[in-house]
Amino acid sequence: MSEVLLRGHELTRRWGGLVAVDRVSLELERGQVHAVIGTNGAGKSTLINLLSGELPPSSGTVELLGRDVSAWPQPRRARAGLGRSYQRNTVYPSFTVQENCRLAAQARHQRPWAWWRDATACEDTRAAAHDAAARAGLTDWLQVQAGLLSHGQKRQLEIAMCLATGPQVLLLDEPLAGMGAEETERMLGLLAAVKAEHAILLVEHDMDAVFRIADRITVMVNGAVIASGSPTEVRENADVQVAYLGEHG
């Protein structure tokens, strides 16, 4: 049966008088890609920030692997298996691909006290890093400085860094932004390949891609959920057609 890894319950975030996220509840299951779509400013990124712990919610709770993690700071949630990527490229440009992944993998085995040890000599983090890079299709680029990668490769590296932390849940903020057709294909293939073991939340603007890959779709307008269901249900939902799809023609 399906296994819920992350559950957001009645999450709300207010900025002064503005409600950026309004009582949003959702569940992420292992093996599923759950897409959140909505216009700019609909509150999608804020939702990711609430789930990952980057922002404290005004109200509502987050449950990770059955535990209430609402009070946990972001790093603790991350170590407990919550990985996220960012809209902007956040890879470390002066590090190589391998170092980027290794640094991410290190989050699980931090060993900060071992000041005499060479970070690169740490076998388990090295293995995790190589594994993550391989799954993201970057094995050939391991020794290349991240700043020199193409845009698509940087996005892949983002995913690889997420994977390197050994997460259960992946929160991906527009992984396809700014990609060409070929790069998009590669990324979708990558997501399809990793989804079996993870629960994935996908915030994305590329509708074709979303409807191709998503198992569930949640539509947000002005911070609130107006529809949620399978791609077919969402496609046929009248509110969605008016509020969102209609505009796009």
Place this chain on the structure above:
Amino acid sequence: MSMKTIFVFTCFAALVLWPLSAGSYGIDLVTKIMIYAILALSLELAVGTTGLVCFGQAGFFGIGAYAAVLLSPQGEAAALWWLLPACVVAAGLYAMVVGALSLRTKGVYFIMVTLAFAQMAYYVVHDTSLGGGTDGIYLTMKPVLGDWLDLDKPLVMYAFTLLGLMLAFAFLSLLLRSPFGRALAGIRVNEQRMRATGFSTYPYKLAAFTLSGAMAGFAGFLFAVKDGFVNPELMSWHQSGAVLVMIILGGLGHLRGALIGAFAFALLQELFQNEAVFGAFAKHWHLGLGLTIIASVALLPRGLVGVLGQLRERLVGRPMRRGAAPIAEVRP
């Protein structure tokens, strides 16, 4: 062996051989510069490595120096084996308190809070009789280690300082390669990302800041022992500013930069003050120093460390293999 390693080894070899050719003044001068190099290294750990721009390093330096004087018993020499660690711990403790509080702030605000805490230390010794007030206080007996280490002899002091510098450098080199150091590097470039990856960044930053302060305290201890005299001016913001200038001049993000910067800054002062070179104009040596600094900013965007790379680019047109990553944003 990389160019980097060769450079560092050459430098240290030169420092080891220096007393053979230098007079007693040369030995004193280089001892002083090496103490400042340790101070610069300590700041490099905070600023260049972790991205914490500390404008109060002189506070920790001064606390190390004052601790050396105040903890020494009256009329007899203290034992080095406990005095040195005590000074380092004193400075480190203060750094820990300052860091614990000031790490709540970011950017320029952080710069100013660290300055504030250094100024507090400054005024405590300046305005109270605790440490002799404005006239400063003497360290009458230099610390000893058994009978065989006499820090009163300039050559012994030189060797001791050089050893300290080497150990500091080696320690930091190892530290930066270690998991801890890599995490600091990550925090410098993008702290948010590090948190999202699972690093609780606050303890990392606090640890780095405390280490940095403790190392500055070590430099302060050496300073007090070398001069036998400490004064509130050790903690003044001019000192903090000067060390910051050293590491920027040398090139941020490199341990070598701190070394080069400390030497360049001190030697430039020596040069422009030298009457044999500049005659009557030596009196206006600030002008020469200032213009040189301005020129170096204009011409050497990566600091003195980057000079070779820049030359190579100019000659061969090949980009550096590894550009220095930008320092954490200072802008609000």
Place this chain on the structure above:
Amino acid sequence: MDLATFLIQCLNSLQYGLLLFLVASGLTLIFGIMGVINLAHGSFYMIGAYMAFALAPIVAATFGGGFFSTLLVGTVLAVLMGYLLEWAFFSFLYEREHLQQVLMTYGLILVFEELRSVLVGNEVHGVQVPAILSATLPLGEVMTYPVYRLFVSGVCLALAAGMWFVFTRTRLGMMIRAGSTNREMVQSLGIDIKFLYRVVFAAGVAIAVLAGMVAAPVSSVYPGMGNQMLIVCFVIVVIGGIGSIRGALLAALLIGAVDTFGKVLLPSAAGVLVYVLMALILLWRPDGFFKAA
């Protein structure tokens, strides 16, 4: 402290606070909008004071004017100087790390201070209070209050009002505010950001120079006077919130009060009070009173 003394002390703190604001406002402008940590700001204040001293005879000889003509000439020169300095020393630095600018301004401090020594010398000088402002008002039984100090406060208030007006009511102010929040956006709006920065820098320098000139008759003119001002100005800018004019005003008045009453009530801790205050405020509000406009 009886009530009369207390009120006089309040007046003192207000007057000192306003003077501090005058110097600090130029710094917060440059700091907040251009992101330049300008260590040389104190030097501009010093240059202003020396201008009031050194320009006066020259201005008197050429234009036959007095103190106010000197102010005018000095301000014009300051704008020119700021404009040229930005072009020569800062225009190529915006793409670099901010610490490079710190190094640059540190170099400028050394150069300005030494040029001062070469050109004007190292003596202490006084600047005459202009005759029409040299009167004093009685205050309490034994004290009098010089009219010139009131004039200084007046200049500060006028400047505060002027800056508020420029910021909120003019196109230039709009561009400046936009430029401080988003450089790229301003450029895409077709505004020449380079020119804008140059204007802001010139304005910041001019304000500091003006502050120095106005303060010269009460502060006198001596080597090292700029560096004394520098740190307290940074304290004000940071407490107030970088780039915030009203924050700087509030912070300056606060520092004025702490300094004034600290000396009287807690003389043994007077030096450290300002820094304790700054640390406390920043721990309470890590971004100062007001975030930049």
Place this chain on the structure above:
Amino acid sequence: MMKMKRIALAVALLSLPLFAQAQSKVKVGLMLPYSGTFAALGAAIENGFRLYVAEQGGKLGGREVEFFKVDDESDPSKATDNVNKLIKRDNVDILVGTVHSGVAMAMARVAKDSGAVLIVPNAGADGVTGAMCAPNIFRSSFSNWQPGYAMGEVVAKKGHKKVVTITWKYAAGDESVRGFKEAFEKAGGQVVKELSLPFPNVEFQALLTEIAASKPDAVYTFFAGGGAVKFVKDYASAGLKKTIPLYGAGFLTDGTLEAQGADAEGLLTTLHYADSLGTPRDNAFRLSYAKSYKLQPDVYAVQGYDAAQMLGVGLAAVKGDLGKKAEFVSAIEKAKIDSPRGTFMLGKSHNPVQDIYLRQVTGKENKLAGIASKALADPGRGCKL
């Protein structure tokens, strides 16, 4: 030809050590502030020193004088290195310096350790000829205690009972006020309030209000340089000058009168020098100084001049041979220094025992108004000479 040459060579070789003895220069290291707040003082001291040497034909004790200069920047944290620059790099025989007390304390420390002769031409820190005193450390100026003590006697004699003191919170100010208080309270007066503000803060208004509120009979103050200018002007413009007499240590009105203008007019201060002593010795000195430098001398120039005199006395006694340190020292100790300020001798702790003058500002000069304390000797507390 060959023979001539050989003889010449032999003579040259023979006379070499002799010549060397007579011709080698005595190296004087001047460690003074050449930049920063005290730069003008450093220049005056050097001028005074060089003037005396020039008057002696460029020679002291039969040896030519060679100068080495180091800018001490008035920064005590660099002081030890700067002294070492003179001692170890330039191998100077004599150290002269400096203005800033903290720097002087560092110099005293090095002098004490290394045995080098140090003559302090200004810094008044009591400790230099107190706890730090040593046979090889001399002072040609004053101790902070001296003018303060003298003024304490003067103010008491004027019949003032309650006095407020105000100064910067730093060693020189504290020591001066302590000297004042000692004499003033011994004579039955009372210091009702000791005001201070952090160095180098110059915002006096709050404290002036405080003075006005406590209405003392008089105010005693120690300020110097820019702070002195501003204090005197603020004091006058606060209207206090008319109601509460202001007395100060001499630096309040030395080198600052031009800037203080009319606000300083009539002020009484105590110092070991005044602008118009009118003695033949002083007149000659002032004329000679004005001729050489196109400047009027001040107390700093006198102190520099006398530092050179003291050195001259010592060198003459040993005929230029600094190896005879004990004789050198005792010659200076016994000497009557024929200073422009009036003849003085050194006390046990090597600080001048000198008349402290009461001066009144008239025009742009510190005119002599009497002798505040005759042959006043610093107590040299803590000195074990």
